[in-house]
Ligand code: ADP
C-alpha cells in the first residue's frame with residue numbers, strides 16, 4: 001500500500017499483512033424506529049427481514065410531477081419497530097463480545113440522522129438497555145469468576161498491558177482503598193437509580209468457550225470526538241466552579257501492532273457491569289455538562305466507548321497470573337455512537353455552530369470517502385490511498401479496515417416523511433458499506449500450560465479450608481484424634497474424690513488403676529517399639545531392595561545405552577547398505593539398458609548379414625549362370641568361326657586346286673603340242689586325265705569350279721566274310737563320361753592317333769570326339785567314315801556319318817531353352833542336324849588325307865604329295 005508521509009512524525013513500516021486472507025464484509029444491519037407521536041406519514045416499510053422499502057412522501061411526490069418512487073435496500077438483517085433491544089443485541093453485538101473474549105477486536109457503530117434511534121440502540125433507556133450495557137453485562141457474566149485482582153494488569157500508556165507482581169498490585173489496591181472517593185468494593189455498591197434499570201440481570205448472556213485457565217481484566221475508556229477534536233470523557237480534572245477549564249483534546253498514536261489509540265486516555269479498570277456502566281454514565285454526564293457549558297449540540301459529536309479486555313494465562317500452579325508481558329492478550333471492542341448524518345442545512349445552525357457542524361459533517365464525509373475508496377480498491381483491484389487521516393474518526397478505526405477485526409454497523413432510520421431525503425442518503429451509504437470487506441481476525445495461539453489449572457488450584461484450596469474447619473482450629477497433624485481413641489481404650493479412672501484424710505480406699509484404687517494404665521502403657525510402648533523396630537527393619541530391607549533395584553536399573557540403563565548405540569550403528573549400516581544397493585540397482589538398470597541396446601544392434605546387424613549373404617548367394621548363382629551362358633556363347637561363336645574359317649580355307653583350296661588343274665591342263669596341252677609336234681597330232685583330252693586321276697575335290701558347297709568332276713567311289717576295300725573292320729580312334733584327351741551307351745566295336749583296332757598301318761588293315765573308321773556343347777555340357781560325337789586306298793598307295797578316309805551322344809542334367813536341361821538343332825535324348829541326330837553333318841561329311845569327302853580338319857580332327861594320314 002502506498003502511504004503518503006503526511007504527518008510530521010516519522011512513519012513506521014507499513015503493517016505486515018495478516019497471515020489470514022479470509023475476509024468478511026462489513027456487517028450492516030438496519031433498524032427502523034417507530035413513528036413519533038407527532039409524525040403522521042410513514043415512508044418506510046420493512047418488506048422482509050433483509051429488505052426495507054422507502055416510499056417518497058406525498059409532498060415530495062407532488063413536487064416531482066407526481067412521480068411515484070419506491071426504493072428497496074437490502075442488508076444483512078433488517079429490524080422492524082417491534083424488535084426488542086435484546087433481539088438486536090443477540091444478533092448484532094453478541095458475536096462481537098464473543099470475539100472480544102476470544103482475543104479478537106470488534107467495531108460496532110450506529111449510523112443515521114439525528115433522532116433515528118442511534119443512542120437508543122447503543123445506550124438505550126431505563127428498562128430498555130442498549131447494546132452497550134448488554135455487552136458489558138455479557139462480558140462480566142462470562143469472565144466474572146476468572147477476573148484478576150485489581151491492578152494485576154496495568155496499562156502501559158502505549159495501548160499495551162503489563163502484568164504487575166502481586167506486591168505492587170496489593171500496594172496499588174491499598175492506595176485506592178485509602179482514597180475515599182471511590183466506592184470500595186462492588187458488594188457495597190449503590191447503583192445509580194438513573195441507570196439502574198438499563199442493566200437487566202434477568203437477560204444474562206454468557207460467552208461460550210471462555211478459557212478458565214486465564215485471568216481477565218476489563219478496562220474502559222470513553223472519548224468524544226467533536227469538531228475533529230478528541231476529548232477524554234473519563235479524565236479526572238479538578239473541577240473549578242469559578243473558572244471552568246476547557247477540556248484538553250487528545251492526539252492519536254499508533255501502537256506496535258499498528259492499532260491507533262488515544263494517547264494519554266484514561267483507562268479505568270472495572271470489575272462488574274455496574275461499575276463499568278457507572279464509569280460510562282460518569283462520562284455521559286460529563287459530556288452533557290460540557291455540551292451545556294460550551295453550548296454544543298450533542299447530536300453533533302461522536303462518542304466512542306472502548307472496552308478493552310486483557311487476558312493472560314495462569315501460572316503452572318493455577319494460582320496467579322503468569323508474569324510475562326508477551327503472554328498478555330489485549331482485545332478491544334469499540335462501541336461508537338456517531339453524530340447525526342444529516343446535512344448542515346437541515347439544522348438551523350449559525351456562526352461557529354455552523355462551522356462545527358461542517359466539521360462534524362466533514363468527518364462523516366471522510367468516513368464515506370474512505371468506505372468508497374476501500375470498496376473501489378477491493379472491487380477493482382486498485383491501490384488508491386484511503387484518506388483515513390483526514391478525520392479523527394476514520395483515523396482511529398483505520399486498522400479495523402486495514403488490518404483485521406470485525407466491523408458492524410447499525411443503520412438507524414426514522415420513518416417520518418421529513419427525514420426521507422436524508423434517509424435515502426443513509427441507505428445508499430449503508431448499502432455501499434456492506435460491499436467493503438475486512439480481514440477476519442485470527443485465533444490467538446494458546447499458552448503451553450496444561451488445562452484445568454484453575455480448577456485444581458481451587459479444589460486444593462477448598463480441601464484445605466474444609467480440613468481446617470473440621471479440626472475446629474489450627475492443630476498440628478492428625479495426632480489428636482488418634483490420641484483420643486487411644487485414651488478411650490485405657491481402663492477408666494475410678495472416682496478420685498477423697499472422702500476424708502483416712503480414705504484409704506480411693507487412693508489405692510486410683511493407684512491400682514494408674515498402675516494398670518502404666519502397665520498398659522508399658523505394653524503399648526513395647527508393642528510400639530517392636531512395631532517400630534519391625535518397621536525399621538522392613539524399611540531397611542526395602543531400602544536395600546530399592547538400592548539394588550536402582551543399581552539394577554542403572555545397569556540396565558547402561559546396557560540399554562549400549563544397545564541403543566548398537567542399534568544406531570546398525571541403522572547407519574543399514575542406511576549405508578541401502579544406499580549402496582540403490583546405487584547398484586541403478587547401475588544394473590543402466591547395464592540392462594546398455595545390454596538391450598547392444599542386443600538390438602546385434603539383431604539388426606545379423607539381419608543385415610543375412611540379407612547380404614542372401615544377396616551374395618543370388619549374385620553368385622547369377623554369376624555362375626552368366627558364366628555358363630558366356631561359355632556357351634563363346635563355344636558357339638568359336639564353332640561358327642571355325643566353320644566359317646574352314647569354309648573359307650576350303651574354298652580357297654578348291655580355287656587354288658582349280659587354278660593348279662588349269663595350269664596342269666595347259667601344261668599338258670603344251671606337252672601334247674610338243675609331243676604332237678614330235679609324233680602325231682594328238683588332241684589333249686581332259687576326261688582321259690580324269691580317268692586316272694582322283695578328282696581333287698568335290699564339294700557341295702559353293703565351288704569356284706562349276707565343272708568340278710562328280711564324286712565317285714574310290715577303290716573300296718573288299719569286305720571280308722567276317723564283316724567290317726573298324727579303326728576305333730579315341731584321342732587321349734577324351735574324358736571317361738561313364739555313360740551307359742558305349743561304343744562297342746568287335747574286332748576293332750583301337751588307336752589314340754590314326755596311323756597308316758591301322759588304316760590299311762581296316763575299311764571303317766570311327767573317331768570318338770568330345771566337345772563342349774553350347775549349353776555347357778560335354779557332348780560326344782562319333783564321326784564315322786570309310787577308308788579308301790588312294791592311288792598313291794596311301795589311305796584316305798571319307799566321313800560319312802556322325803552320331804551325337806549327349807549327356808545332360810535334367811534340371812539344367814529343363815530350364816534351358818531348347819534349340820531346334822539339338823540332339824534327341826537317345827543321342828540320335830535329329831532332323832535339323834543333318835545339314836550340319838552333311839556339310840561336314842561333304843567337307844571331309846573333299847579333303848585329302850592329312851588335311852587339317854580342326855582341333856578334334858587331327859588326321860594323321862600320310863602326307864599327301866601333289867603330283868607335279
Ligand atoms: P439519535 O441518537 O439517533 O439522535 P435517539 O436514540 O436519541 O436518536 O432517539 C430519539 C428518540 O426516539 C428517543 O426518544 C428514543 O427513545 C426514541 N426511539 C428511538 N428509537 C426507538 C425505538 N426503536 N423504539 C422506541 N423509541 C425509540
Ligand code: MG
Pocket residue numbers: 115118119120299337
Ligand atoms: Mg444520539
